[in-house]
Amino acid sequence: MLKGTCLCGDIKFETHATPQGASMCHCSQCRKQSGGVWSSAYVLEEEMKITGDVLWYEASASAKRGSCPRCGSFLFWKAHDENTISFALGAVDGPTGLSLEKHIFVGDKGDYYQIADGLPQRG
Template sequence: MSQVELLQGGCLCGAIRYQVSGTPFDADHCHCSQCRKSSGAVLVSWMDFHREQVQWLQGQVTEFASSNDIRRGFCQQCGCSLTFRHLSYPQYTTLSIASLDQPDRVQPTYHI
């Protein structure tokens, strides 16, 4: 039997921690204007999981409605960008690759 890969991560100040089981089913670099503005960077690297793969270990993400269908999650204490959520796809959780303890373990496969 193979062992399930576990990835852990969290926000800059450590108030929010999470763990994901398995590998993401998708990973990308997003260059859209909202990702650029919300991060203050030229792109944001995201990884997508089925919601049941994600376990929140500590703290709670605060969400901002950046449009009618999109919620962007961040730490209320340090402002670290952590999640992207599309209301039409409640079965998925999208996490910032940069929030991983070991972000080099996930490689985006395309740009949007």
């Protein structure tokens, strides 16, 4: 089982599912909300248990972002037309057992760093 929390501990999440699609997102929204690159993986929404009052922000017409209203931790990303939910790998307690698969929205990345790990780069 994978478990995680926000910084203050008010929001907790867990899943028994094997997360998929471990990636680092370089889009401007993730950069602005996280202060850098946002790493995440996803599971089916029904396989994710979340406790606490997540603050959902409608970031675009196609997706919303979930964070903790107390400490501000950016924890979740959910497309309106998908049955999966992405969660912040940095919020997982202990090892994830995952390896990054790709970088996404690299056309939007900041100019102050390079991507040099050899993983596929999209967008």
